[in-house]
Amino acid sequence: MTTLPRPTTTLTADDARRIALRAQRFLGAPDRRAGVRGVLRHLGAVQLDTISVLARSHELVPYARLGAVGRKTVEAAYWKDTHAFEYWSHAACILPVEEWPHFAFRRRAYRDRPHWNHELPEGVYDQVVKQLRAEGPLTSTELGGAKKTSDWWDWSGTKVAVERALMYGEVVCVERRGWKRVYDLAERAIPDALLHDELDDTECLRRLVRLAGESLGVGTRADIADYHRLKGEQVDAVIADSGLVPVEVEGWGKPAWADPAALAAPPRGRHRTTLLSPFDSLVWERARTERIFGFTHRLEAYVPRQKRVHGYFAMPVLAGGRLVGRVDPAREGRTLVARQVTLDGPKAVRAVAQALTEAATWVDCTDVRVERVDAPSLREPLTRELAGLLG
Numbered sequence: 001m002t003t004l005p006r007p008t009t010t011l012t013a014d015d016a017r018r019i020a021l022r023a024q025r026f027l028g029a030p031d032r033r034a035g036v037r038g039v040l041r042h043l044g045a046v047q048l049d050t051i052s053v054l055a056r057s058h059e060l061v062p063y064a065r066l067g068a069v070g071r072k073t074v075e076a077a078y079w080k081d082t083h084a085f086e087y088w089s090h091a092a093c094i095l096p097v098e099e100w101p102h103f104a105f106r107r108r109a110y111r112d113r114p115h116w117n118h119e120l121p122e123g124v125y126d127q128v129v130k131q132l133r134a135e136g137p138l139t140s141t142e143l144g145g146a147k148k149t150s151d152w153w154d155w156s157g158t159k160v161a162v163e164r165a166l167m168y169g170e171v172v173c174v175e176r177r178g179w180k181r182v183y184d185l186a187e188r189a190i191p192d193a194l195l196h197d198e199l200d201d202t203e204c205l206r207r208l209v210r211l212a213g214e215s216l217g218v219g220t221r222a223d224i225a226d227y228h229r230l231k232g233e234q235v236d237a238v239i240a241d242s243g244l245v246p247v248e249v250e251g252w253g254k255p256a257w258a259d260p261a262a263l264a265a266p267p268r269g270r271h272r273t274t275l276l277s278p279f280d281s282l283v284w285e286r287a288r289t290e291r292i293f294g295f296t297h298r299l300e301a302y303v304p305r306q307k308r309v310h311g312y313f314a315m316p317v318l319a320g321g322r323l324v325g326r327v328d329p330a331r332e333g334r335t336l337v338a339r340q341v342t343l344d345g346p347k348a349v350r351a352v353a354q355a356l357t358e359a360a361t362w363v364d365c366t367d368v369r370v371e372r373v374d375a376p377s378l379r380e381p382l383t384r385e386l387a388g389l390l391g
Contacts, residue, residue, distance in 0.1 A: 007248040007255075009263060016218050016249045016256075017292050018267040021321050023217030023259065024282045025065045028269030036062040036069060036077035040084060044215045045093040045228065047279040048086065050179065051301055053313045053329050054336070054363050058094055060277035064318075068362040079175040082189055086173035086181070087166075089228045090284060099211070100190050104197035105204035107169035120164060121157040128161040129170060129185070137174050137184035169197070205230065206238040213244040215281070218258040219288065226285045252291060273319040275327060275355045283316055283323075295323040311340040319351030327356060335367045336360040341382065342374045349378055353385035360390075 011019070021027040024043065031038050039062045040046055049057045059074050078084045084094045087103055095103075128143055135142075144158040155163070162183050165171035172189040173181040186195060199207070212227035213219065219227075224244075225235045244257040276283060278299040283289045289297045297316060300308040311328025318324075325348045328340040336359060343352060356368050368386050373379040 007246040009245070009258070010248045010250065011218065011256075011258075013249065013251045013292075016252070017321060019217035019258065019262045020219075020282075020292055021217075021271070022267040022269070023215060023262060026272045026274075026282065026318060027267050027321065030066045030272075032066060035066065036074050037083055039065050040078065040094065041096050041098075042215065043281055044099065044211050045089040045095055045281065046078075047090055047281070047284075048092045048094060048176070049279050051313060054275075054331065054359060056179075057277040057279040060275075061280055063362060064274045064276055064280060065272065068358065075175075082174065082191065085190065086176075090226070090281070091229075091279075097190065097194060100194045101196060101199050102204050102207045102211075104169075104199050105201040107167070107197060108201070110164075110167040116164070118155055118160040120160050124157040125161040125164060128158060129165060132162075132171065132183060132185050136188070137182045139177060139180040139182055141180065143183070202238060205234050206242050209235055209238050210242040210244060213242065213257055214259045214261070216259075217262045218247060218249065218256055220252065220254045220256050222254075223285055223288045224257065226288075227281070271319065271321045273351050273354050273358075274317075275315040275329075275359050276318055278313065278315060282318070289323075293323045297323075310342055314340070314342075317348070317352050317355050319348070319355070324348035325352050327352065329359070331363065331365065332369075334365045335369050336363065336365040338368065338370045340372045340374070341370060343378050343382070346378060346381065349381045350385055353382060353389055356386065357389040366390075 018027060025039060046058050046061045051057070054060065055063070055071060059071055062069055062074055078094050082097055085097055085100060086092060087095055088106065089095055131143060132138060140159045140162055143162060145156045162171060166173060166183065169186055171183050172186045174184045174189050175182045208228045208230065209224055212224045215227060216223055221232060221235055225232050239257060243260070245260050245263070247256050247258045249256045278297070283297045286297055289295055295316065300310060300314060301312050310326050314326040314328045316323045316326055324344045326342040327338050330337040330339050336356065338356060341352065343349060360368050368390065370379065370383055370386070373382060
C-alpha cells in the first residue's frame with residue numbers, strides 16, 4: 001500500500017470553491033481566442049445527452065463559459081479536422097483527440113469483457129468494418145439499420161457490431177448528424193501519432209487522474225474518480241505519482257488533492273452569470289456540488305412528473321461564484337418560457353433575470369415569460385427586472 005504524504009497546504013472552503021470555478025473556466029475573462037476547442041481541452045470531457053430544451057448539453061457547456069457562441073460554430077469546433085472523438089468517459093462524452101491514448105486501458109477492458117447485453121451475430125462485425133472501410137463515414141442507418149423493432153434497446157446486429165467496434169477502438173464516432181452517431185475507422189479518423197495503445201493501464205490511469213485534478217482544480221478521491229468514471233482503487237494506485245498534491249480543505253472532512261498550478265496562482269477575476277446544463281461538469285457529482293456550493297442538484301427528467309420538485313430540465317443558475325437558483329426552461333416560438341423558477345432570496349433576482357435574458361438572446365428568442373416562481377413574492381420583481389433587460 002502506497003503511503004501518501006501529509007498535506008502541507010490548508011484551503012478554506014471559499015478558496016476551494018474559487019479554485020474549482022477557475023479550473024472549470026467560470027472565473028476570469030473568457031478565453032475567446034481559444035474558443036470552444038479551448039473549453040473542451042481545459043475540461044477534458046463534455047458530456048452528451050439526448051435531451052434538448054434550449055439546446056443540447058454539449059452546446060450549453062461552452063455557451064455557459066463563453067457566452068453566445070454560434071451553435072454551428074460549436075459543432076464545427078468539436079468535429080472539424082478531427083479535433084475530438086466520442087467515447088465513454090464520465091458518460092458518453094466528447095473528448096479532445098489528444099486523449100485517445102489515455103483510454104487504451106478502457107478499450108482493452110472492453111475487448112476482454114466476457115459478457116454483453118446484446119448478442120453479436122456471427123460475421124456481422126467483420127462485415128461492418130469492411131463496409132466502413134469501403135464507404136465510411138456512415139451512420140448505423142446507412143450501415144443497414146439501428147434497431148430490429150421500435151423498442152429503444154432492441155438493436156440490430158449491425159448496431160451491436162458497430163457499437164462493439166466503437167468500444168474496442170477499431171471504430172470512432174467522428175460527429176453527430178441529426179443526433180445519430182457517424183462512424184469511421186479509427187485508422188482514418190485519429191492522427192497517426194495518437195493512434196496507438198502503447199500506454200499500459202497504470203500510465204493511462206495516472207494521466208487521467210492528473211487531468212481530472214487539473215479540470216477540477218481541487219477534489220476528493222471520489223471527485224477525481226468520478227470525472228472519468230474510474231474506480232476508487234484505480235485512483236489510489238496512481239495518485240501519489242500523478243503530480244497532484246495533497247491538501248486539506250476546511251469543512252470537507254475528507255482527504256483532497258489539488259493541481260499545483262492552481263495553488264500557485266490565486267484565483268481572481270470576473271464571475272460568470274449563466275444558466276448551467278444539468279450535465280455540466282461543474283455540477284456532475286452531486287456530493288461535490290453540495291460540498292462546494294451547499295446546493296442539492298438532481299436531474300428530474302427521468303423522475304415521474306408528479307414527483308418533480310424543480311422541473312423536467314431544471315438548470316442551476318451560477319452568479320457571483322454561487323449557485324443562486326434554478327430555472328426549468330421551455331420554448332414556445334420565439335418566447336423562452338421559465339416554467340418554474342427557484343430563487344435563493346431577493347438578491348438572486350437580478351442574476352436570474354440576466355441569465356434568462358442572455359439565454360433567450362442566444363437561442364433567438366425575443367421574449368421571456370415566467371410561469372411559476374417558488375417564492376410568489378419574488379415573481380413581480382423578477383418580471384420587472386426582465387422587462388427592463390429586454391427593453
